[in-house]
Amino acid sequence: MAGLTLEHVGKKYPNGYEGVKDFNLEIADKEFIIFVGPSGCGKSTTLRMIAGLEDITSGTLKIDGRVVNDVEPSERDIAMVFQNYALYPHMTVYENMAFPLRLRKVDKAEIDKAVHEAARILDLEKLLDRKPSALSGGQRQRVAMGRAIVRKPKVYLMDEPLSNLDAKLRVQMRAEISKLHDRLGATIIYVTHDQTEAMTLGTRIVVMKEGVMQQVDTPSKLYAEPCNLFVAGFIGSPQMNFIDATVGEAEGKITLTFGGNTISVPESKAEALKPYIGRVVIAGIRPEDVIEEHEHAEDKRLSEPIDSLVTVYELLGAEAMIYGDVDGGAISAHVSATNPARTGSRIRVAFDMDKLHVFDKETELAIVH
Amino acid sequence: MATRAQGKVGTNRMRTFYAILIPVLILFVAFNTYPLITGFLYSFTDSKGYGAFNIVGLQNYADLFTDTRVLNSYLFTFKVAVVATILTNVFSLMLAMALSSKIKFKSALRGLFFVPQILGALVVGYVFQFLFTWLIPALFNTDYTILGDPTWAWVAIVVVLVWQSCAQTTIIYITGLSSVPEDVYEAAALDGAKGWNKFRYITFPLIMPSVTTNMVLVMKNMLMVFDQIIAMTNGGPSQSTESISFLIYNNGLSGGQFGFQCANAVIFFILIAAISVIQTRFLNSREEQL
Numbered sequence: 001m002a003g004l005t006l007e008h009v010g011k012k013y014p015n016g017y018e019g020v021k022d023f024n025l026e027i028a029d030k031e032f033i034i035f036v037g038p039s040g041c042g043k044s045t046t047l048r049m050i051a052g053l054e055d056i057t058s059g060t061l062k063i064d065g066r067v068v069n070d071v072e073p074s075e076r077d078i079a080m081v082f083q084n085y086a087l088y089p090h091m092t093v094y095e096n097m098a099f100p101l102r103l104r105k106v107d108k109a110e111i112d113k114a115v116h117e118a119a120r121i122l123d124l125e126k127l128l129d130r131k132p133s134a135l136s137g138g139q140r141q142r143v144a145m146g147r148a149i150v151r152k153p154k155v156y157l158m159d160e161p162l163s164n165l166d167a168k169l170r171v172q173m174r175a176e177i178s179k180l181h182d183r184l185g186a187t188i189i190y191v192t193h194d195q196t197e198a199m200t201l202g203t204r205i206v207v208m209k210e211g212v213m214q215q216v217d218t219p220s221k222l223y224a225e226p227c228n229l230f231v232a233g234f235i236g237s238p239q240m241n242f243i244d245a246t247v248g249e250a251e252g253k254i255t256l257t258f259g260g261n262t263i264s265v266p267e268s269k270a271e272a273l274k275p276y277i278g279r280v281v282i283a284g285i286r287p288e289d290v291i292e293e294h295e296h297a298e299d300k301r302l303s304e305p306i307d308s309l310v311t312v313y314e315l316l317g318a319e320a321m322i323y324g325d326v327d328g329g330a331i332s333a334h335v336s337a338t339n340p341a342r343t344g345s346r347i348r349v350a351f352d353m354d355k356l357h358v359f360d361k362e363t364e365l366a367i368v369h
Numbered sequence: 370m371a372t373r374a375q376g377k378v379g380t381n382r383m384r385t386f387y388a389i390l391i392p393v394l395i396l397f398v399a400f401n402t403y404p405l406i407t408g409f410l411y412s413f414t415d416s417k418g419y420g421a422f423n424i425v426g427l428q429n430y431a432d433l434f435t436d437t438r439v440l441n442s443y444l445f446t447f448k449v450a451v452v453a454t455i456l457t458n459v460f461s462l463m464l465a466m467a468l469s470s471k472i473k474f475k476s477a478l479r480g481l482f483f484v485p486q487i488l489g490a491l492v493v494g495y496v497f498q499f500l501f502t503w504l505i506p507a508l509f510n511t512d513y514t515i516l517g518d519p520t521w522a523w524v525a526i527v528v529v530l531v532w533q534s535c536a537q538t539t540i541i542y543i544t545g546l547s548s549v550p551e552d553v554y555e556a557a558a559l560d561g562a563k564g565w566n567k568f569r570y571i572t573f574p575l576i577m578p579s580v581t582t583n584m585v586l587v588m589k590n591m592l593m594v595f596d597q598i599i600a601m602t603n604g605g606p607s608q609s610t611e612s613i614s615f616l617i618y619n620n621g622l623s624g625g626q627f628g629f630q631c632a633n634a635v636i637f638f639i640l641i642a643a644i645s646v647i648q649t650r651f652l653n654s655r656e657e658q659l
Contacts, residue, residue, distance in 0.1 A: 053555050074561035086552035090574040099570070100560035147560070 002064035002077075002154040002187060003029045004050070009059035011045050011211075019045040021211045023059070027189065032181050034202035035191045037234070042211040043191045044159055050189065051080050051157050063154060074103075079148035080157040083164065085140045087132040087147075093119075094128040097146045111150075118146040121183070122176075138169045145177075149184070158190045162197065174200060195235050199223070207231050229364040232284050232357060238321060241290065243329040244361070245283045247276040256283055256358075259328025263303035266353050272368035273358060281367065284357035287321065290333035292341060293348045302350040306331075310345045322347070411631040418627035429632035438608065439633060442616040449523055449612070450591035453530040457587050458580070461535045465542030466572075479543070486536035494600025497529045501601070516602055519609035526610055529597050534590060538583045545579030546572070581652035585645050592641055613637050 004027040011020040020042040027033050035043035048054040050061060052073035060067050068076050079100075088096050094115055101111045119125045122142040132140055141161060148156055161177075162170045178201055181188055192198055198205050199219045207214040207222065207230075215227040226232035232240050245256040254270040254277070255262050265273060273281070291297050293305065308324035308331060315337060322341050323332045326349075333349055341347045358367045412429055416422035433439055468479050485493065501516045515525045549572065557571045573580075595614040598604060604611040604619060611619070613633070621630030 051555075051559060053558065072563075073555075073558045074563070078559065080556070080559050082552045082556060084550065084552055086550065086556035088553060088557075088571065090577075099562075103561040103566060103570075147556075151560075 003027055003031075004155060004187065004189070005060075005062040005065075006046075006050075007060045007062075009046070009049060009061060010057055011042070011049060011054060012057045019211050020049070023213055025206065025213070025216065027187065030185050030187055032188045032190065032201055032203045034198040034205045035189065035208060036193065036195060036198040036205055037208035037214075038193060040210075041208040043193075043206075043208050045211075046208075047080075047157050047159055047189060047191045050155070051078060052076050077154045078157055079151045079153040079155075080159065081141075081144045081148050081161045083160040085132075085144040085164075087140055087143055089132050092129050092131055093124060093135070093143050093146075096132070096143055097150050100147065100151050114150045114152075115146075118149040121149065121180070122146050137165050138173065141165060141173060142176075145180070149180075154187065156184075156186050156188045158188065160192055161190075163192070163194070170197075177201060195237060199235070205235075207234060209234075225366070225369045226357065227366055229282060229284070229359045229366075232359070232366070236286055238287050238332055238334075240284045240286045240357070241329075241331050242359075243283045243285075243326075243331070244280055245328075246280050247273050247278065249277050256281070257328075258283070259326065261304075261306050261327055263306070263351060263353075265356070266301055269353075269356065269358070269368045276360075276367065280361050282359040282361055282364075284359060285331075285351050285355065287332045288334040289352040289355035290331055291350050291352060292322070292333055292335050292339055293350070294339050294341075295335055297350070297352075300352045301354050303353050303356075305348040305350050308347050308349055310341050310343055310347060313341065313343045324349070408631045409635055411628050412635050413632075414628040416628040416631075417625040418622060422628065425628070429629045430636070432629065433633055433636060438611070438620075439616065441608065442611045442613050445523060445610060446592060446594065446612045446614075449527055449530070449594060450588060453527045453534070453591045454584065454588045456527065456531045457534045457538050457591075458583055460531065461538035461583065462542050464535065464539045465546055468539070469543055469546045479540075482539055483536045485533045486540075488533070490533065490596035491600050493529060493533050494597040497525070497532075497597075498601045501525050517606055519606045522602055522606060522610050526594070526597060526601065529601065530591060530594060533597075534587055538587055541579050541583055541586075542576065545576035549575045577652070581649060584652060585648045588648060589641060589645055592644070 004025075006023050006025045006027075009020065009023040010018065012018050023042075023046055025033075035046060037043050045054060049056050052068070052071065056069050061069055063076060063078070088099065091099065097115045097118055098111045101114060106114075115128070116125070119128055122145055124139070124142055124146055127135065127139060127143075132143065135143065141164075144161070158177075162173050165173060174197060177188075177190075180186075181201075190197075190201060202219055204216060204218055205222050206216045209230050215222060215231045217225075222231065222235050226235060229242070233242070243258050245258040248255045248257055248262070250262075250264075254265040254273045256265060291300065291302060306326050308326045310322050310324045311330075312321075312323040314321040314323075318337055320335050320337050320339060321332060322335055322339075323330065324347065325331075331349065335341065357369050359365065360367055413424055413426060414422045415425050415429075464482060468475060468482065472478070498516065502514050506512060506514050515521050553571065553575070554567070557567055562571055593614050594612045595618065598610055598612050598615045602610040604615050614637075617630045617634050617637070620626040621634075624630075
């Protein structure tokens with residue numbers, strides 16, 4: 001196992017399009033790194049550059065301290081799991097897993113041992129004689145994993161490995177991958193556009209947009225302290241509420257005004273907002289931090305109440321989501337299933353001010369969390 | 370009402386189907402099935418192609434196996450067909466791989482290499498006859514022409530056959546190659562498959578369906594070689610390039626062996642059908658479902 005270093009890595013296509021710009025990242029041994037972002041953000045391109053399937057047009061890539069920019073994919077000591085599994089259709093499960101070792105002229109008995117070991121870990125022992133066409137999606141996925149495992153590579157690369165599975169299987173395989181990471185003690189780089197996968201699997205998450213790295217952090221930090229509007233909106237489901245608000249000052253307190261609503265900002269966040277007095281900022285609050293008056297609010301520092309008209313009520317089971325209009329914007333809130341609010345109800349909500357985020361409207365960078 | 374309306378629509382559609390089908394069927398029977406059957410019947414006679422004839426039973430079939438000219442034509446045809454089929458497939462596959470790689474003017478080159486396909490076999494035959502008889506000897510300043518050499522004339526025939534049949538075969542291989550998913554190649558690259566290993570373990574097994582198609586098609590076409598022989602050697606020198614089709618045509622229609630060559634044609638037909646079936650069976654067993 002090994003660490004990875006990407007220094008100023010960039011990908012510029014012959015037509016001038018820059019797929020990845022100035023990507024810098026130090027990945028420690030045994031980390032589970034997630035690249036997440038919307039389609040076309042450069043996450044897969046970055047992964048493919050690490051794999052050697054795409055040329056790096058600028059910067060350096062080091063695996064275990066060795067610069068590998070010009071090293072063949074097979075010489076980089078990495079294994080990759082593809083989105084469509086990329087199994088060899090003419091080979092049995094056994095042959096698929098044995099193939100990388102066979103090419104490396106590994107001793108037959110050793111190959112046999114490695115394949116059976118991987119098959120045992122992935123519960124594929126009964127399927128070894130089957131061809132990929134006779135396997136289900138989940139089984140193919142496991143074979144693709146198996147083919148990676150037998151190599152015992154320094155780094156595992158996974159390109160949206162679960163995106164072709166149905167929802168139930170995806171949750172199951174997510175847990176499997178997590179277990180696998182612990183078991184193998186492997187360095188894994190994992191690409192996904194699914195933020196749930198990102199949050200649950202990663203030790204650190206790299207959020208990307210339009211080829212530019214936005215933020216690198218642990219899942220909890222990323223959730224609690226998104227560095228800009230994009231990250232705040234991308235991480236978390238349902239999405240964070242954003243409201244344009246004017247910063248003001250009244251009775252020595254900093255306030256935020258949107259429509260007819262004015263809420264006072266706690267002192268801990270006030271200082272950062274002082275330079276913005278008189279200007280419009282974007283207030284961000286996650287649905288679970290919007291507290292309806294019937295909900296528990298103990299120990300929470302609530303804002304002044306805000307009137308809202310519920311436009312949509314969604315029962316999710318144990319919880320419910322309400323989407324409502326407020327003067328100056330729209331707000332979604334997470335409530336318990338017992339909450340009496342329904343479509344058409346007039347309700348009062350308050351923000352948990354400790355969880356309020358404020359973003360600069362021009363730069364979209366976070367001002368205060 | 371509904372069913373009656375449906376029934377009416379149904380009959381109308383059937384009428385259209387028959388209107389399309391029947392003319393073709395009449396032509397097919399008239400020019401294919403009927404001659405086939407009469408040919409089969411003539412194979413039991415001593416017909417010269419004209420005048421009166423007697424029924425001789427299976428005598429023609431028995432004679433076929435002792436007639437050295439017939440046996441030589443089979444030897445020649447199979448020698449040419451096997452060599453030409455192998456060479457065509459090898460060259461076509463190489464060409465298809467080159468034309469599938471990232472090269473400039475790919476479409477233009479693909480078009481260029483397809484040209485032999487649209488040329489008539491007779492035209493190609495005559496052009497190559499000119500090449501072999503005049504141009505090449507002139508180039509090497511010699512009197513020797515390969516078409517005049519009973520030992521090597523078959524090689525010239527093979528050259529022409531391969532040159533022309535590569536076009537279609539290459540197109541089929543290009544299609545086969547493009548059906549291999551790119552990520553399988555990428556996975557193979559990561560697994561360490563390069564060059565010959567990549568071809569042997571990944572590319573070739575995955576284009577097996579195209580190999581089957583091409584082997585069967587080319588073999589069948591080569592066994593039926595005719596036009597090129599007419600154009601280049603007319604069976605000579607000293608009957609050394611008489612293919613089966615050529616012999617059936619030549620001796621059947623102008624050699625007074627109509628009944629005898631009909632028997633030859635029947636055997637030849639069965640042989641080609643059998644070879645195609647065996648080839649398909651054998652190669653299919655090596656094919657993989659993608």
